Amino acid sequence: MSIIEVRDLSLAYEDGPAVLDGISFTAEEGEALVFAGLSGSGKTTLCSCLCGILPRSEPVAFSGSVTVDCTDIPGTPLYECAQHIAMVFQNPDDQLVCSAVEDELAFGLENLCVPPDEIRRRVDAMMAEFGLSGMAESDPAKLSGGQKKLVTIASTLILGPKVIVLDEPMTGLDADSRELVLRAVERLKERGCTVVAVEHDLSLASYADRILYLRDGKLNDNP
Ligand SMILES: Nc1ncnc2c1ncn2[C@@H]1O[C@H](COP(=O)(O)OP(=O)(O)O)[C@@H](O)[C@H]1O
Numbered sequence: 001m002s003i004i005e006v007r008d009l010s011l012a013y014e015d016g017p018a019v020l021d022g023i024s025f026t027a028e029e030g031e032a033l034v035f036a037g038l039s040g041s042g043k044t045t046l047c048s049c050l051c052g053i054l055p056r057s058e059p060v061a062f063s064g065s066v067t068v069d070c071t072d073i074p075g076t077p078l079y080e081c082a083q084h085i086a087m088v089f090q091n092p093d094d095q096l097v098c099s100a101v102e103d104e105l106a107f108g109l110e111n112l113c114v115p116p117d118e119i120r121r122r123v124d125a126m127m128a129e130f131g132l133s134g135m136a137e138s139d140p141a142k143l144s145g146g147q148k149k150l151v152t153i154a155s156t157l158i159l160g161p162k163v164i165v166l167d168e169p170m171t172g173l174d175a176d177s178r179e180l181v182l183r184a185v186e187r188l189k190e191r192g193c194t195v196v197a198v199e200h201d202l203s204l205a206s207y208a209d210r211i212l213y214l215r216d217g218k219l220n221d222n223p
Pocket residue numbers: 013014016019037038039040041042043044045046058
């Protein structure tokens with residue numbers, strides 16, 4: 001069985017037209033898939049369905065199946081879905097919860113009851129990897145947009161998820177930060193992690209094994 005199996009996924013927001021219209025795809029373990037689409041084409045909606053945020057967070061018309069790591073996502077509690085698939089949000093402000101960068105990176109590990117010395121080791125290593133060591137005690141809310149994005153990506157990667165969803169990971173990043181994210185995605189792939197990213201600007205999707213195009217609620221192999 002593929003690590004991600006999406007079959008006939010359709011979704012419409014309340015009283016709206018179909019945003020996703022019978023989407024099907026699979027992803028194999030360790031593969032990096034990129035979904036490209038214009039603004040409003042349903043990229044964030046698809047990410048939310050993969051992680052289980054939709055259909056549970058809003059009154060939507062939803063049909064089809066989403067299976068990740070042998071788990072039926074719509075039928076499984078969100079905290080359990082999170083053990084199979086993790087998401088980095090498009091807008092970092094929707095994700096940042098702590099008042100210091102190092103606490104933000106430690107937050108998820110603390111919830112998983114990882115021992116404190118192991119948390120310290122992983123947080124220090126991840127801050128070094130993402131060039132965040134000098135801002136360990138900085139308030140994430142006061143960082144630049146690009147720095148916030150790096151903090152949210154680092155705080156998700158530190159959990160070591162099997163599947164990670166990145167909603168426009170490169171948006172708002174300068175060239176150096178994009179390079180950091182690209183290298184992080186490459187390391188993830190080396191570790192066998194499956195990556196699903198949505199990107200508006202495909203010039204930044206050099207890490208993709210496969211690119212699919214989202215248009216009019218459907219997936220296409222060509223732009
Ligand atoms: N919570 C919502 N309620 C109603 N409509 C929404 C909601 N979120 C997104 N939409 C609509 O669904 C469509 C797809 O949005 P979205 O998934 O955010 O696209 P993208 O991420 O590609 O820009 C857009 O027309 C948007 O206006």
